[in-house]
Amino acid sequence: LAQQKAAAAKAAAARRNTSGFESTPAPGARGPAAAMARASNAGTLLGAAPTAPVRPGATVEKPVTRTITFTYDAGPHNQLANPKLKGSWDADGRFNAQWSGGGIPMKPLGNGKYEATVKVADDGLARNWEWGVSVDGPSGKDQWAVMGEGNLKLDLSKPTASYSPTTYHQMGAQRSGQDVSFKFWAPDARAVQVKVTDKQGQQQRIPLTRDEGGNWTAQAKGAWSQLEGKSYVYEVVDSTGATSDRPDPYARRMMGEQRGLDRLFLDPMRGKEVDRYFPGATGLMRFDVDDAEDADSAYLVLKDGDGNPLNKAQLQERLGAFDDTLIDKMRGGKLNDFWSRNVTDDGRIKMTNQGGAWTTLVNNPDKLAGLRYEFQVFDKDAAGKLHLRDDVDNDGKLSRTERLSSSENDPWSDLITVGSGVDFRGSIFTDPTAFQFKNDNVPREKDPSKWTVYQLHAGSFMGQAGNANRSTMEDLLKKLDYFKELGVTTLELLPTNEVEGSRNWGYLGVNSLASESSLGFEDDTGQWVEGDEALKRFIDAAHGKGLNVVSDVVYNHVFGDHNGLWNVGGPSNPYFNWSKEPGKFEQRDTPWGAVPAYNTPQVKQLFIDHAVQQVQELKFDGLRFDFTEPIKGVGGKDGWEMLREINRQVHFVNPQVWTVAEQFDYDPAISRPANPDGTGGGFDAQWYTEFQHRLVNDNSKPGLVQAAARGLKTDMDAFVNLMTAPRGLDSWQKALSIISNHDEVGNAQRTMNTAEGEKATDFPDQWTRGAARFAGGIGMAGPGIPMFFQGDEFGAQNDFRWGNPSTWDSNWSWQSVGKGVDFTKVTFNDAAKATYERLFTLSPDAQTKDAAYKAFSTEDRKLFKEIASLPADARKGAMLDVTRRQSFSFYKDAIGLRNSSPAFSAAAEVKRVYTHNDDSVMAFTRKSGNEEFLVVGSLNQKNLDGYALPLPPGQWKEVLNSDAAAYGGGNFGNFGATLNGGNTKVNIPAAGYVVLKKVG
Helix, strand or coil: CHHHHHHHHHHHHHHHHCCCCCCCCCCCCCCHHHHCCCCCCHHHHCCCCCCCCCCCCCCCCCCEEEEEEEEEECCCCCCCEEEEEEECECCCCCECCCCCCCCEECEEEECCEEEEEEEEEECCCCCCCEEEEEEEECCEEEEECCCCCCCEECCCCCCEEEECCCCCCCCEEEEECCEEEEEEECCCCCEEEEEEECCCCCEEEEECEECCCCEEEEEECCCHHHHCCCEEEEEEECCCCCEEEECCCCCCCECCCCCCEEEEEECCCCCCEECCCCCCCEEEEEEEECCCCCCCEEEEEEECCCCCECCHHHHHHHHCCCCCHHHHHHHCCCCCCEHHHCECCCCCEECEEECCEEEEEEECHHHHCCCEEEEEEEEECCCCCEEECCCCCCCCCCCHHHHHHCCCCCCCCCECCCCCCCCCCCEECCCCCCCCCCCCCCCCCCCHHHCCEEEECCCCCCCECCCCECCCHHHHHCCHHHHHHHCCCEEEECCCECCCCCCCCCCCCCCCCCECHHHCEECCCCCEECHHHHHHHHHHHHHHCCCEEEEEECCCCECCCCCCCCCCCCCCCCCCCCCCCCCCCCCCEECCEECCCCCCHHHHHHHHHHHHHHHHCCCCCEEEECCCHHHHCCCHHHHHHHHHHHHHHHHHHCCCCEEEECCCCCCHHHHCCCCCCCCCCCCCEEEECHHHHHHCCCCCCCCHHHHHHCCCCCCHHHHHHHHHCCCCCCCHHHEEEECCCHHHHHHCCCHHHHHCCCCCCCCCCHHHHHHHHHHHHHHHHCCCEEEEECCHHHCCCCCCCCCCHHHCCCCCHHHHCCCCCCHHHCCCCHHHHHHHHHHHCCCHHHHHHCHHHHHCCHHHHHHHHHHHCCCHHHHHHHHHHHHHHHHHHHHHHHHHHHHHCHHHCCCCEEEEEEEECCCCEEEEEEEECCEEEEEEEECCCCCEEEEEEEEEEEEEEEEEECCCHHHCCCCCCCCCCEEEEEEEEEEECCCEEEEEEECC
16 A cells, blocks of 8 residues: 555655645745744745735825724633734834734633734735734743734725634534534535434424525524434535535534444455455445343344334345355355344344354345334343343333334434445534543653554454454453553554444545544443544543553545535535636545545635644544645645644644654655745654565565565665665654554555465464564664554454455454463473474373473463363464464563663664674664663574674673563573673574663
């Protein structure tokens, strides 16, 4: 994918060269730092180009006094205070390019609004009248608070001027006390009204009125208590007269996909799961009941539109024939979850338990449209009697009220439509300020240079049975102690914005401020926690554990079959129309979807608002921007300025927020400050996949692990040169050093699979496991801010393919093996595995008499007995789980070493000591202050005994060996010895590394 993105970036750059993109602004453009109007320098900073026309009736001899009221709306950002109005006038109101009038305190109006009135002298000449505001805030006192490029322009013909850096407190459905206001941008619509629906299906409509800016507005007095929790859409009559329902782009919560409905796609020739865009893919409706692993059984009941259950014959007639052997191919013959194999004569479909979730697959989803569905879950009591869950009146069936209140069934509608399983439907009235964060002030590492980042996908992190049992925020909440034990400081979530389908990576692009509804869960009190609150609970709890949380945001494109922004108000398509000529349409594209029209203020503002909302309302500690090149390339100057404005905004309201750009090809300018001259993107760092490409895997030039595994020469020189002179970076502090990530795993290979060579197996050998540890460990010891993807810490081998949820499970069974065993005293490597397998063939009595068994330590015997007691077909998996436990121990110690010393911080000194490509050996030092470490590694196929190295002066004590027995290695190393500098013999393990600390 990196190559694909790089190619797209190159094409975008070519377009940029013809799109008027400028690295420096046009004369007169100014950034916020320069825009602070101070008499000492304002004259040189302000542009001289006049912007206001000559007005009749005003002359230099007889200027006309214009009284203008200025409003600054800080919105929900109550940490911003004491705003001062500043502008291009003097104390007498006459035009002054030096802004000598000083700062005028603005009076508070409430709800974050401030006002000041100024009388200016209009002399009728064309002047460059400008204004702005400074405030006291988190970034300091009297800070310039205009976030866009340059200053705000002032039109003297108008009695008012206003500015609001963000609008997410104005747009959409907003609560103000008991009132509700609406604001929806659809400039070409003929009419818009709000259609409100309750859970009983009753509707009401609220008409909206268009203002001069193309916004449709209304206020419902005293309506909040009546509307809260109901669903709504904007019913839009577009410019052609067609009517469509649109979700609210500024909603924080959507109805989401109907609960328990999803889609699955098959290659009809091979029976393999494929993504939804695979040519000729066969679609199936996937019915799931999650979080009911303790149930005795579950059934799916399909009904006609009137609610009458369909029997087997009626279902067969409606759905038609289907080659169900495709299901066997997909499932490998392990599961039997196709509906026709499990349907009773009365039409009830018994669901299949898969990893704790109950599943049924049904063919021809389009033929299901118009039917209704119901899940029936049965529990067995102590006497063995079955009871229908949620059947409150015990009549053996679910009433409408019981079904709607059931956590297994959808709370809004049981009617299947053509969009079921994909469409996230309408918006929900909710107060985004209702959740109370409790852990904002709990200490956590705020210096990104000391971070270790763990990237994860919330919907699959704890997935089981081919993601039949997908994970939610509830699963992540229960795993926070796991992250603490591992030692990572920061969790980076794949996008959590609402997208189509409950099983999705999240990269369809941001089209609303809503959080993914499928992240919701039923808590221990039986209360359903919606997706947005589930996300807030997780972030707050993570903060309580001292962990940072970073959000992944996608502003470079918007795509999907149910993109609510597309053609809003008519075919002029304002969210995606780049043309400014009336009646013309210009669409700009990426390989993944259309680029939003950043040159339209309302469009740009949606993405700015989303970014600020992520850090202010949801409390994310940072933002990772998906592929930024299309934004500044295809998007040209407008996209570049949007990125700069977003970075100004998020750092202004929270100076500790960290932003990182996925930029291909690497561009140091993007991680430089957003300067007044238009240079610098304002990001704190770049997403540096180059590190992973040189270390692990790359299509164009094999990475170290990839080359070594295939018997090729390893270019140790190139990798060490990268560490000492990184391409496209000003400093390693500005790099998120990728060890693995979702793209490299999902579109290439897992690190473990790369280390196996051309063909992966189900049990990687010792060299392979060592090479995977080598990759992770060098990443932790190397420069930059290290990041790895979920599962790498225990040697996961799943592919994690986009659009193929069955490949997403990492397999957590390793946490169950060897409970009560002290693994620090266990020796398990390939030799031990062979011994285990030989002993398995002996009787228990013969095992105890065997010399190898007698040589086992007490802990080795415990582990062997546990695995030997398993069924024969489960022992191999258990032994693999042992290696995964060992890998976790290694990662834990490698991260712990990084956390223990500033010498491993992102920008600490890194120096080459030695490289030898033929021997596949490298050595480098990391140093900060008086602390210095030497890292010596090899991807040779053999242990290097007494390898002569030119060690730096001093004494060096071995403090970590990736080949230690506790990690599943052969324990080849220097056994904690202290080595002298100079030409010294060092033991270097095959596919391993050792770290030595300077002690003298």
